[in-house]
Amino acid sequence: MIPWNLLDLDHALRASWAADTCSPDDQPxxxxxxxxxxxxxxxxxxxxxxxxxxLMRGEVHVDGDQRGFHWWNRLSSGVELDLTREQFQRGQRVTAACVVERPPGPLRRWDEYLLLRRRVIEHLGHLPEPAI
Structure with a gap:
């Protein structure tokens, strides 16, 4: 196995995002x-x-109205890592951040998750097994 770093993971994720892995609510x-x-x-x-x-989750607000949720990570060091924050380009605000439990079993967006994982693996060569 070839070692990789956080920047490699970031590049692999960015190269793997596409319309077919976007949340159906956001696809339009x-x-x-x-x-x-x-x-x-x-x-x-x-x-x-x-x-x-x-796993962290916050509420996304636009003009005072909640328009969904945003997810990111807090590492064991306490550092918060948000690799998708730049998606908010129209004045959206993320509030009410809280720690959430990883959903058990297959996820609501299981197919998209597995597709994104496969694409990331194509870039990196290996990922740990999902924590399900």
Whole structure:
């Protein structure tokens, strides 16, 4: 196995995001110019697979109205790592951050998660088994 670093993981995820792995709720607004859009949940889960730590979730607000949730990671060191934060380009605010338990078993977006994992593995060569 060839060693890789966090930058390699970041590049592999970014190269793997596409319309077919975007959340169905966000797919109508997904564009190649904003590839992180709709990928926060499954990206955070893959980072969790690799680095462990906590899963974080916050509420996304636009003009005072909640428009969904945003997911990211808090590593065991306490550092928060958000590889999809740049998706918010229209004044969205993320509030009410909290730690959430990893959903047990197959996820709501299991097929998209597995597809994104396969693409990341194509770039990196290996990932730890999912923490399900």
């Amino acid at each position: 607004e997904w564009q190649p110019s904003n590839p992180a859009w709709g990928h926060c949940d499954i990206t955070a889960l893959i980072v969790h697979d690799v680095l462990g730590g906590d």
